[in-house]
Amino acid sequence: MTGRRSFWGWGLEKDEPTNEQRQETAARLSKRFGRDVTAPPIPRIEDVTLRAPRTTPPASLREFTTSETYDRAWHSYGRSFRDVIRAVRGQFDNPPDVVAYPRTEAEVVATLEWCGEANLTAIPYGGGSSVVAGVEPPEGGGPSVSIDLSKLDQVLEIDATSRAARIQAGVLGPALEDQLRPHGFTLRHFPQSFEFSTLGGWIATRSGGHYATNHTHIDDFVESVRMVTPKGVWESRRLPGSGAGPSPDRMILGSEGTLGIITEAWMRIQGRPVFRASAGLTFDSWQAGYEAARHVVQAKLWPANCRLLDPVEAGSAAGLKGDEALLIIAFESADVPQDAFIREAVNIARAAGGRIDDSAIKISDGRNEEVGREGAVGAWRNSFITAPYSRNMTAGTGLVSDTFETSITWDRWPEFDRNIREAMNGALQRVCGGGSLSCRFTHVYTDGPAPYYSFSGMGRPGAELEMWAELKHAASDAVIANGGTITHHHAVGRDHMPWYREQRPPLFEAALRAAKEAVDPQGLLNPGILIG
């Protein structure tokens, strides 16, 4: 990563759109929606005035802390729709008072000690890609410190024999892969936020990654974790597997910065794939596609990719006609040819109504060539990677767009999908006078899919936040009422708390609160998140 991060949008400053580009986008939206759309000018940091810092770090911390406007503005938000709207408006009402950039674990400890002494809210900050207000200071809270782990960005140790590496928590995805690559290894955890999210963030939020089946969450790649808490350091043993009590790591996974600050982890890595196989099958209907996905995953061939796009998404993101669903199946391996696997999976999908020419099944066994970079499969891949940037273009034009994701068992899925679509189409009609809604499966399990819905509608400029809130509320209500989880891999943060409360067992809440009090008795860490 070269260059400074955009304080308001996705990516680096140098990737920010110009006002001219935003106006061109607005003109396209004008045409599409038949009304006059304009893009407000992008904010300039020199125009931003923040509340004066309410606390000052002690001299011993000055070298790695700052209260500069740029740093505080940048660390005010994650990168959700709501975040970018607020930021593009130059609205930073509740910034952290101080941003710390500890360069060592000792400096993390020192920062947290200061927070304890001065009773400051401590907010662990990885890449800042949260879409659930997970790195935002609590409203109405006291002084807060955003603890940015980005200086802890090294792969410290590689154990080639065990295929594991000790990695600092603040490393961003690309830098992590850059450090593993020379050794022939990869973590292969590629969330959509990959460029601007960190290992520690993935662990804290149970990030969902590259693999669409089997080991989908970062959870399964964690061998041990080291975490700084207000009561000291918590570190688990490196173990391939254990049955000694409940897993200590599984209490950290998903703790969203409420129990401590993850500083490093031993992660399971792997050889870089050289055997690859990929196929994109089309289906006459969404239903035929998801039945096929179910059959494929239940056969336990464990494809690396098994993503299903509904006809709307296959049209908008993969260039199909809009009346066919697309199932992308891919296998990869560092060691073993994958042709037998893809043929079995394609057979299953064809038997369920999928169409693909034999010549369109791409196999590059042993030649270490990328496959799945052309045609509909490749188009979808590009669309997936660039999606987070598109919001920089449209923020503030009145466009209201977001995604929500969940998981549900297969038996409930058809009715779940109908109910979600009914609720969301109704809400889009009510709030925006209509809009678009699409769905894909990001991950699939033997017992159910993880559907990911995208919606958008044209709202009124200046009213985007209220309109978004109504749509998000409708989506969350529908997900929880129909038996889903409020998040499969986007985390809870502040945005999902009301529904998370409904979802989780109340006694688990009590147990988790007690666990937090044991390691963070002052409640310094991310108050209001996970624990009400």
Next chain:
Amino acid sequence: MTGRRSFWGWGLEKDEPTNEQRQETAARLSKRFGRDVTAPPIPRIEDVTLRAPRTTPPASLREFTTSETYDRAWHSYGRSFRDVIRAVRGQFDNPPDVVAYPRTEAEVVATLEWCGEANLTAIPYGGGSSVVAGVEPPEGGGPSVSIDLSKLDQVLEIDATSRAARIQAGVLGPALEDQLRPHGFTLRHFPQSFEFSTLGGWIATRSGGHYATNHTHIDDFVESVRMVTPKGVWESRRLPGSGAGPSPDRMILGSEGTLGIITEAWMRIQGRPVFRASAGLTFDSWQAGYEAARHVVQAKLWPANCRLLDPVEAGSAAGLKGDEALLIIAFESADVPQDAFIREAVNIARAAGGRIDDSAIKISDGRNEEVGREGAVGAWRNSFITAPYSRNMTAGTGLVSDTFETSITWDRWPEFDRNIREAMNGALQRVCGGGSLSCRFTHVYTDGPAPYYSFSGMGRPGAELEMWAELKHAASDAVIANGGTITHHHAVGRDHMPWYREQRPPLFEAALRAAKEAVDPQGLLNPGILIG
């Protein structure tokens, strides 16, 4: 299961050996060890006198509770070496005062309420197969109630679409499979204790099952859990996957009855395998064998079986000559032919020095025939299944034999194995004047194996417990000092507590204790286990 359980040994009463059979075994041991070995007579329940019950259930619970000697003696112990030695001696110094057999969840709740009102220790009891004193009342404790879940033995619901089933926690392995079989499904969780262990016990202890790679522990098959605690019922949502906070189920998995009594769970089930492939490869050395196992698992073909026996175990349990290691690889599937998989795995193992004739690779694709039931592989399988019964024959003869199991990363493994063997051979020499030691891998991970050591030596009749304690102590010290886990799938119980304390992060202990206090403020449930 037809017939009453043996109150002292493994299995049913009708499977108990006769005194004559035990004397024959003793005669064989006499010959083997060159000294006079006798087998004390097996205990008779009519000769057992227990401490008078220190509490009496209220009238409302009388229908499903008892203080009969048989029930109290049977529920005094699990089935570890130490347990069977004590039981065969008729020594039941600290029996539970009452055994409850709740027939409904409401009766579980009522039993636990009574325990709360009368301040009684509550001990959840599944199949009683614990080998770590996990179902034994605490020494010096007050009155205790063993809560036997065996009447909750039904598969309540099968969701064929999602391949999941709602199952009561008290069902034993065979009865569970019997209820799934007519629907074409199976859980395929086959710990060595399968005949006399329950679903709830597997979940509470993070049981390790059939699959040697990938989804090895019961953990991965749990979709949701329902548990009765002193503060009420804790039930998670049925979800194929979730990223909403730390997993509630993962806090229950491994909780060993300290947080509540599991009453039912939704489990991921699967189609019954009809495609099978199996191969047993021999290796010149233990080292060549474990390098091969590492390569096979790191290729991520995910064989159902990938068990490696060291030369001693391959000799004693699989009928080989005693100078070769044996790697058993097997694949199975309900849906997909497995020949391509076994061929890739065999290629990898051969490249690492493994020997097998092509004709010895058994593939029964689609014919639903069992494979791997003949030759060395079949011999080992029989030995595995019948092993728990052998202790009924030798208990009290002076023979000291036990197993311990762990996991360790591959980089440390060779030195770990050397150190464990050195420690155990030294201890066997010291304690028994020598003995036998062998090892197998029960499960293998990309980052390390789960080795399982078996040891035995001839001790002095009457001194078995002290001699066993010294050997167990040496094993546990060596495992922990060399970086392993005190248990991969046998649980912590009372026996492993000193080493579990060393292994786990102290702050995790604090968090777990706090979590327990939140759901069990009186500390009724399994006091002394997991939480010191």
